Amino acid sequence: MGSHLPPRPEPQLVLQLAAGALQAQNLEAPGGGLGPEWQVLLGRADALAFGGRLHEALPLYQLASRHQQLRAEQLDKLVECLAQSVRIKEGLPGGGQPAAPREGDVFRCRKCQGFLFEPVSLPCGHTFCKKCLERDRAPESRCVLCKEAGGAAAGQLLRVNVILSNLLTKWFPCQVKASQLRHEGNLLYKEKKLQAALQKYNEAVSLAPNDHLLYSNRSQINSTLKACEDALHDAETACRLQPYWLKVSSDSGCTFFKYCTCIVLFNYFLFFLLIDIGDTRENSTGQHIPFEVVDPSDLDCSLCMRLFYEPVTTPCGHTFCLKCLERCLDHNPKCPLCKEGLSECLAMRKYCKTVLMEELIARYLPEELTERRKIYEEEIAELSNLNKNVPIFVCTMAYPTVPCPLHIFEPCYRLMIRRCMETGTKQFGMCISDPVKGFADYGCILEIRNVEFFADGRSVVDSIGKRRFKVIQHSQRDGYNTADIEYIEDQKVQGQEYAALLVLHDSVYDQAYTWFNSLKQALKSRILSHFGPMPAKDPDPQANPNGPAWCWWVLAVLPLENRAQLPFLAMKSLKDRLNGIRRVLTFMSRTRSR
Structure with a gap:
């Protein structure tokens, strides 16, 4: 910290500024506004701030603050511009570019910026606190990170991600308990039971002393109770822990709290903008767990009993490997664990990986993930071989160059077609049935040109014949027929x-x-x-x-x-x-x- 930085104001001085502003009615013009000279001053400051010239605007705001002429709402524009400026610089949500993840932010809700509590994973793959999603419900709700539709729409039943919830409870019991106390305190505050709400927050702060949300909310409770110094202290602590964060309550009805928060934010934003923010900020939500406490079995898929690979979370809150879930839905459109209907999920035909689950596995189980990825790639390579274990559709005659439309409804063939698409070969063999061997010794390779999926899992495959083959060995894989084959070509003649x-x-x-x-x-x-x-x-x-x-x-x-x-x-x-x-x-x- 260089000597050129302005001194941070004393708490008592800020309290005096806040109290003086509330009592300075004699300095206001008729109608509750500022006098003409101060209106021009603030208008100039607001214009500079919105124009991105914050270093020119700040002295004007500071001058007005020293003269005790500012009310809380008159700092709203400044705080908004400062917050937007920092968000743009730091790549935070709302800054016009994707958020840049920081070390330790993996357990942070990108809505409230606090510890992730009762995590709910949306269809797009992003995860937020359940309460945050419930609070921001809308008819056409979209994810705040990726803007995908299908967020917390009105009427949608939000289910907690079971795996993530269990992991957070196991790894961070104090933080989870503190978050629970925070929600209990919020309910008591709404019921005007202020002392009981304060007690809940005191317990929560003792469990999670680095959670900025706890201090911010407790500051509001203290300000409502007229405990001004306690309110200011908590507001300062919240800003120190999370200086990028903006949360000035608009519905509390407590003008003193709003003013204190604006003044504190103003001074902290000024302070942090003049230095390298990244070097001084305390990470309130950065949670670190020792590698030795991470049990790989906690992140195993309940279907394949292996480490999650491409984990996806169903609307009912259960998580599976993408390929495992698809295979189950081939047979039954219900969750493999709770048996809740997933027909809507099946109809969408779009399964987004749960981002947080992938981040946890990559960060805490890198070696296991490498081995799991190796196994998957070996399986794909084996499935991509168009000479050995080639998938065989036993149905009708198919010929080279001739279109062959197919209606797929059997689970085994759903899996077969999906694998052909996933491997990129888009090819499989077609043979007629044989009463002894199961399928004939000769067939034709078909190439998939297009697949149209239906809501009930059926599909229509547009394919065309490519090459003829002879079956060397008949076999099966995962319920459908396969074969080792050799290709047939016409013998040319001359003369x-x-x-x-x-x-x-x-x-x-x-x-x-x-x-x-x-x-x-x-x-x-x-x-x-x-x-x-x-x-x-x-x-x-x-x-x-x-x-x-x-x-x-x-x-x-x-x-x-x-x-x-x-x-x-x-x-x-x-x-x-x-x-x-x-x-x-x-x-x-x-x-x-x-």
Whole structure:
């Protein structure tokens, strides 16, 4: 602290300033306002403050204060500008930029800036005191941190985050008890039981001597009881513990308390703005716990019995790993612990990670988190392998280049589709069923183009065929089929064989085109709406490893049983496939002519 700083005023002097201001009626102009010269002075000071020129405005306010000409409400603009300036500098909420987290702030409510009590985690993932959320309810409530909708809307039942509440009670029993006493004292204050409220706050301060909220609220109680020196002392302590914080009561009806608080804030803001605030502030809410008291099992998911990974909290207040919760909701839209309905949560299809839970795990269990992340990444890598344990949807025939829309409703396939999306492969295998092996030895890889989810958990998957494969080994994983596979490609020919292949290709294409156009219009329309138009003829029928797209389109629309279609999928000779299609088309034409 340099010698150039102004001296901090003595408490008795500030009391005199406050009392003098209340009695200085003879200095006021008619109507309760200040005289014209002081109105100009304060108007100039307010203009400088709002213009960001605080260092020019402060001497004017200070001059008015020395002349005992200021009332509490006349400092409101100054305090507002000072608070906004500090918030911008420090990256605090309300300063026009995201709050910069400080060491020890992890257990702080970003609404009241006090110790987090009865924590409630909103759908956006941010956590606040339950009382703070209840106090700020609104029809279109939004989170104060991320501005996401779905905050503490009117009528919404707020549930305490069970895991966080248990942890805070275990780690900070004194602070939790002090917060409870604070709320009890607030109720007594509203009932005008001032001495009883004061007693509650005295007990709370003895348990949590660094909680600025306790001193601020006790200051208000003391001011109501006309205990002026005690009120000023508590106001000074609150400002010293949290100089950024602004809380001048607007509904207490106690002018003396408001004036004292404004004067104290004024002097403390002036003092702290002239030095490096970060070096002198006492952190009233910074809570530190020794690493040895943190039990990793306190942060285990009750479903997988492992450390929370991507923890999400349900509206009923229970926390699970994101993937664990999704798997449970595949089977039943209820909380796995309390069985409360989560249909609304399921319909949103948006699960935000609980920020505070992630911060706690990263800070106090870094090694366990590293190991947990390694396990998760290994699982994702295994799921991403499109040769081993490839997920298999046992349903219908699918062909390369041909669209294959699917309706997903079984829990095992919900999980399978979600994993395909999470890994980024967006691919799975499609096979027809087999009475002995479970599914056929040949299939087609499908790629997901889009997924539309419904409120009840069902989904419609828009997929398209990519590559053919042969099953090497049949297996299962988490309720759905998987397989080790190898991919199939057509064998190319050259010379005279290629020339003969071109002639055959053109001939069968023309035959297929004629057959399709001979169908009744209603049937043609249904085929076109489902499979799209018939692909054009390929200039080079061997350009694609799977052969011409139109061949697969024709096979998809021909009225053949699955067992009759399967051999075409296994063929590696385009010539054999074309000849097979020609035989089917010839048979179809003869049948129709009869």
